[in-house]
Amino acid sequence: MGEVAAIVAQKVGETDSPLPCPRVARTVDAAQHPPAPGRGNALRWASALLIAALVAIVNLLLWRAFNPPLTAPDVPSRVAGLAYNGFQRWQSPLSQRFPSDAALAGDLQRLAGLTPRLRTYSASELPMLPALAAQAGLRLSAGVWLDSRRSNNEREIAAIIEAVPRYPGIERVIAGNESQLREVLAPSELYGYLDRLRAALPVPVSTAEPWHVWLRQPALVDHVDFITVHLLPYWEGLPVELAVDYALQRLRELRQRFPGKPVVIGEIGWPSHGDRVAAAEATPAAQARFVRAFLERAARLDVDYYLLEAVDQPWKRATEGAVGAHWGLLDAAREAKFAFTGTLQADPFWPGKALVSSALGLLAILPWLLVFSPMRLAGRISFALSLQAVLSFAVLLATALLADYLRPRDIVPLALLLPALAMIAAILLVQAFEFAELFWPGSLRHQAALRPLPAGAPAPFVSIHLACCNEPPAMVIATIDRLLALDWPAFEVLVVDNNTGDPALWEPVQAHVNGHRAAAPRAGQTTSSGPGLCFFHLPSWPGYKAGALNVALAQSDPRAEWVAVVDADYLVKPGWLRALAGYFSDPTVAVVQSPQAHRDWAGSHLRRMMNWEYDGFFRIGMHHRQERDAAIQHGTMTLIRAAALRSVGGWDAGSVCEDTELGLRLLRQGLRVVYVDEVLGTGLVPSDFAAYQRQRRRWAQGAMQILRRHLSALLGRSRLRLAQRYHFVAGWLPWLGDALHLAFSVVAIGWTLGVLSAPQVFGLPTPLFVAPLVAFIGLRLLLIPLLYSRRVPCRVADIAGAALAGMALSHSIARGVIAGLVGRRAVFHVTSKGPVDRAGDTRPGQRPGAFASVREETALMTGLLVCIAAIGVHTAAASSVPVVWLQIALGMQALPYAAALVCAWLSRAEQLR
Secondary structure, three states: OHHHHHHHHOOHHHOOOOOOOOOOOOOOOHHHOOOOHHHHHHHHHHHHHHHHHHHHHHHHHHHHHOOOEEOOOOOOOOOOOEEOOOOOOOOEOOOOEOOOHHHHHHHHHHHHOOOOEEEOOOOOOOOOHHHHHHHOOOEEEEEEOOOOOHHHHHHHHHHHHHHHHHOOOEEEEEEEEOOOOOOOOOHHHHHHHHHHHHHHOOOOEEEEEEHHHHHHOHHHHHHOOOEEEEEOHHHHOOOHHHHHHHHHHHHHHHHHHOOOOOEEEEEEOOOOOOOOEOOEOOOHHHHHHHHHHHHHHHHHHOOOEEEOOOEOOHHHHHHHOHHHHOOOOEOOOOOEOOOOOOOEEOOOOHHHHHHHHHHHHHHHHHHHHHHOOOOOHHHHHHHHHHHHHHHHHHHHHHHHHHOOOOOHHHHHHHHHHHHHHHHHHHHHHHHHHHHHHHOOOOOOOOOEOOOOOOOOOOOOEEEEEEEEOOOOHHHHHHHHHHHHOOOOOOEEEEEEEEOOOOHHHHHHHHHHHHHHHOOOOOOOOOEOOEOEEEEEEEOOOOOHHHHHHHHHHHHOOOOEEEEEEEOOOOEEOOOHHHHHHHHHHOOOEEEEEOOOEEOOOOOOHHHHHHHHHHHHHHHHHHHHHHOOOOOOOOOOOEEEEHHHHHHOOOOOOOOOOHHHHHHHHHHHOOOEEEEEOOOOEEEOOEOOHHHHHHHHHHHHHHHHHHHHHOHHHHHOOOOOOHHHHHHHHHHHHHHHHHHHHHHHHHHHHHHHHHHHHOOOOOOOOOHHHHHHHHHHHHHHHHHHHHHHHHHOOOOHHHHHHHHHHHHHOHHHHHHHHHHHHOOOOOOOOOOOEOOOOOOOOOOHHHOOOOOHHHHHHHHHHHHHHHHHHHHHHHOHHHOOHHHHHHHHHHHHHHHHHHHHHHHHHHHHHHHOO
């Protein structure tokens, strides 16, 4: 037993790492010292209620902090004039769907309480409007819509000439709306129409243009009886605090330039929702502040105006973007958006949103706190806050969508986007849960330690299987020699080489085995000279590595109670079997495994990065899984009960991740998989970055194969416990997130090109949709290094290196995930190992291009960076928050691709040494 103690004392860092490996101690189970049942249950409920209540209070306070009360002058609710379009929620002149007389009459009765005057835009679209306005006691500045369609213009002119004598309530006519700004009429054409109307009508006639058009075309003034000006400082990017002063200054300029003409403000207002334009924000609070400030000044200055506009017009999204639908004092349901007196709120509906999100938080957080009451307090609080944040954002997003007058065609992108956002939220919560349980010591209670064979207990026979394919013979021979030196009385070693075509690779291994067999000629038979040893060469054999392992299983000595599996590059410690043999006595244990660790990495930057990236999974992810008996079986340093292996039909020859797939099948039988975090052997990291990519792509594809094949067991009826189901599904969510990242990158490039080439179709994405993606990438970049700092024994530089290496694999993982989900035929790429691969005698100049494996990453990174620059140049004159958010998202999406290029460069540099 002294040798076992020596093994236990050994650390992985004795050969490669300058830092000691943390010892994983088995925590005393709380059940050993249980509190009194009633008191313990009461404390559990009390702490859960207290934490949930505190999180709800924090949530309410944050909603309040982001929606402070705002001041604005109190003004009368009756205004001088309103611009009016009568289209209801689902109606549009573009689709020739017009409001009924009853709907118009209802609108006009409602608006008569707000204003005595309306400004309209068309004479022929709604010919009944003047009569209905007269019934409601409203006076009209009647509009005449002029554009490039001559027949339409003639129809409009005929309609207004007929209407004015019939309806005395028409006090003015405004012919043409921004026709010069939009360049739909030549100036001479507009002059002709205006002169015709002035000659034919007994009321004043004008046309409507922004202030700068009147100053630029002073000749236009000679053809109107009064100037109708549009003053919309939102479109000029003014902050709302300066907007009223700016608009009134422009009004003064017009009056000074044209002192002989009355000036009427035909449109002035502010949108309540939509994209930000430079410093101009389209929010409910900004609209209320602008309107109330303007009304207060207009009353003092005796300004003639029409506010834009009476009622929201959702159809304008098609011509003016999202903001076009939100200029009304009333929403599309004809409800007031804000009060004309009293304190304003940044979001008038925030109290309801805050209460709903807090209620949802309580419903979700309280059960979770009750189930995970043994977790450290800091961990419980951190996850509860994370869950509340996700739910609050969900409420914020849902209410924003409801306020945005979505069209039927918006359903398709939302049907794709919302599930993607839900997956992002799920991945973030999965990682927040892992962080909460592992960052603060003391939450883990079921970690396994070394368990040597009890004194006097018989040592069961072990069959050790080593599968290899196209491996360097010296590496395989070293692995065999270490296995033969194991401190265990009864075992055999079966070496199965499958699908290696080059005799120079497998014949030296066979010769080495034959030399040992001279002392023990029959495979599977241990003699006083040493363990049994046998070599099998299978020139062409199906089933990848699993096929080779099934051959070894069939050839195993019948006495074998356990099967041990190692990879061809692993050097095991002599006491490997003895240190774990105590678990053999538990009949429910099907698998006992120790971590995959590595050697010979300290002299290379890239190999060092790969080593610590691998180590993170075994120090973090496997501990998290072991807590609930959901450890993944990995393919080396693993001991499997032979009877259990045979009972489930051996290895799955159709899987490229045969180890994980087998572990899941064993768990489905109600058996246990034990992970002991003690380094009992070391292997080699991949030889270069391309091999590293291929290995991870295979793992990702294999994981999706497993997910597809075992989905019914993971989600339906099976013997798997809920926690085991959770860990197998949640454990692969980050890889699904990499596939989602690839999809977002492609869509982001395409959408940005759409914004640049067809802005009328592709609007800038709202920050509410971009923020989850930024949070997804940002939090992953934050949480993983924090966990490394607590759980993995490496320096800060190594944490950064591991993060860089892991990020660089994102695209390879995404490709593997997609291939696995669509059922593409898997290819088992053998991972070349070591500082130099088996082509090491090739001259560097003859090697394949080091950057060949990152062509796609290079293209994606280039596309994203070009989009960042292009969108910046395109909007340089009117930079906006959505543009900045889009650029940040594009930049963060480019990070994994840039990381892949860095790793490829390191790989190339090391090849050229």
